[in-house]
Amino acid sequence: MTSRQISLKTIAPIVVAVVAIAAGLYLLKLQPSSKTDTTAGSDSKTLVPPELWRDTQLQTPLAQASGRSEWVSSLAISTDGKTLISGSDDKTIKIWNLETGKLQNTLSGHNAAVNSVAISPDGKQIVSGSDDKTVKIWDLSSGKELHSFADNSGEIKFVDFSADGKTLISVSDEKKSDKDDKTNKTIKIWDVNSFKKLETFTGGTGTVNAVAFNPKTQILAIGSNNANTIDLWYLENKKLVNTVTTQSPKVVAVALSPDGTTLAGSGNYGVVELWKLDLEKLKLPIGSLDPQQRKSLSGNSGTVEAIAFSPDGKTLFTGSRDLTVKTWNVNNGELVRILKNSAWVEAVNITPDGKTLITATALGEINLWRPSSQGYALRKEVAENVSKLLSTRSCKECDLSGVDLSNLSLNDVDLRWANLSGANLNNTNLSGANLENSILFAANLERTNLTKAKIEGANLAKAKLTATIMPDGKVSQDKTKQENSASAEAVKQ
CATH class of the missing domain: 2.160.20.80 (E3 ubiquitin-protein ligase SopA)
Structure with a gap:
């Protein structure tokens, strides 16, 4: 599947809680590391220490349904961090208030699973892509459908807005012809105001399985379902600039760091690979990029379905079929913390301030993870x-x-x-x-x-x-x- 303020006080060295049990009292002692620095400057986007993430669910979670009826495939967060958009297999788009955790609106209009959602930079519009082969633009405030782009012959796997919000891109599998079952990886650019298609270009034969886009650098990464490759496009000149080879037979998830200098990709072997990207070389014709240094992060017992970088690019979050979200130190590849979910993790995203991690599962659950103001303060559930x-x-x-x-x-x-x-x-x-x-x-x-x-x-x-x-x-x-x-x-x- 394709993916997408709590201030910390000084942590006491030992947090103690007493819990009544059967015949007496049991003393629980919780010791966060005294070496952890939980402070950052007011203008810093450094993520809070990953080991402090705790789980708090939305007040109105998505219905827990069996099978794929509520499979959440995509998450998008507004630039102010106040609104969450989710797209799922039940053909709907849901709008959530991240401050209250409440469901604000449910948008219906697609006739098949919604694969990808995004919010415009000004926070006023939503774009969605579906298996029904349409791209739709919605007014976020009213929930009204503004336009449906139906000029597509294949399922829409990914959508997003440009950095200025004036255009949007879609990535799909388009058939070469009615007589040929083979598909091309197809990229289209649309004008948001006139609703006209501006450009169409193809990336060769194959099916799209994972996409990531960095609006600032104009780099688009497309992972294939039938090949162990990730194609890198530079959209300013609409050129395929490089293709990297992965260890897995097919690519399941990809992500680009906020500064565009790191590419992350995973396949069906549970390994996440990181590549350093030279942005200046990427803008040159294909073949000019030398093989880059690569890191491999091993620690997932199931296929990694979703990847997301923290806003500062120093931490990587991976969601897997082993029911976990893992946090990694990008610099040294160290596994930092494991967060347990109740089902396959299909989508991961994080708020722009780096302080709320959001995960979505194949059972339709959406979880919010925030650092506790008391460190490892014992929860009632525990x-x-x-x-x-x-x-x-x-x-x-x-x-x-x-x-x-x-x-x-x-x-x-x-x-x-x-x-x-x-x-x-x-x-x-x-x-x-x-x-x-x-x-x-x-x-x-x-x-x-x-x-x-x-x-x-x-x-x-x-x-x-x-x-x-x-x-x-x-x-x-x-x-x-x-x-x-x-x-x-x-x-x-």
């Missing part, structure tokens, strides 16, 4: 999950991130798919526990007893495993688990 775990010995798919479960006897508990990121399990007895597919990212497992525990599919990236008794009974001497099935690597090729 406290209730701890009580549930201790009383029932089971907490499947629970959020237990950051909790202190050290020195407890939790043998034979069921923690499948549980989020234990950053949890303190020091000297905890987890013998015979079921931890399959759980997230133990950056968890403290020092001297933890995992004898006969089931840990298949568990994410142990950055987990401390000093003197840990592993499932086979052997004692680990590793200080930190840096390389495993969900580790982060920065590979220069």
Whole structure:
């Protein structure tokens, strides 16, 4: 699928919460890193530390439906960060107020799934592209359809406005002829005021699977479904300027950094690749761009469906079919934090101030992630999950991130798919526990007893495993688990 103010106070070194359980009290100690700097200048767009992201849902979330009926495929945010637009497979476009979390309007008019939405720079218009082969412009305030561009022979995979808002672009699969089933990757430019088509140019045979556009640099990236390539177009001269080759057989998601100097792409292997782009060389004829240094980010157990950069370009967010959103340090390729969702993550976007991350899933859920003003302050949900775990010995798919479960006897508990990121399990007895597919990212497992525990599919990236008794009974001497099935690597090729 194609994609798209909370101030922080000084974090106390230890936040403590007391939770009542069965026969007494349980002390939960949450320790954010004392090394984390959570401040930035008033004119800075530096993203808040990724490890502080917490989950808060929209007050009126999209209906949770089975199958693809509510599959959210695209997210767009206004330049003032106050309005969110979502497009989904139910043929509708929804307008949300990000300040209240409330649904403001639902726009109907497409006859098939909506693949892409965008908001004009002045925040007054919406453009949408659909499988019904139309591009539509809407008035954001009234929700009225202003025009429908129907001069297309293929499904519209991507739409966006130019930097000045006077033109818009669409990317689609257009058949070569009625007698030929093969399609061309087709780019069209439309005039917003006159509703006239200004340009049409094709990018060769193939189907479009992922698109990213940077209005400032005029660079357009198109990933193919039937090839391991990403085409780079410079729209000012309407030329294909370069093609990069990916490791995966097909390209699923692409993104361009805000300054246009970094390209991110992913395929169906779960690896995200980063390329540095020389903008001046990209404006020259194709073939003049030398192979660029590339980083590979490994840590996704499922296909990466969505990618987004933070406004400062220093952090990358990836949404995957493994039900997670991961945050990465772009400079060194380090995996910083894992955010658990309830379904495949199909779209990711972030507000212009860099302080609200928005994710959308295949079940139609839209989640807002904001940094807590109290750091790792314990949420009521987490406290209730701890009580549930201790009383029932089971907490499947629970959020237990950051909790202190050290020195407890939790043998034979069921923690499948549980989020234990950053949890303190020091000297905890987890013998015979079921931890399959759980997230133990950056968890403290020092001297933890995992004898006969089931840990298949568990994410142990950055987990401390000093003197840990592993499932086979052997004692680990590793200080930190840096390389495993969900580790982060920065590979220069």
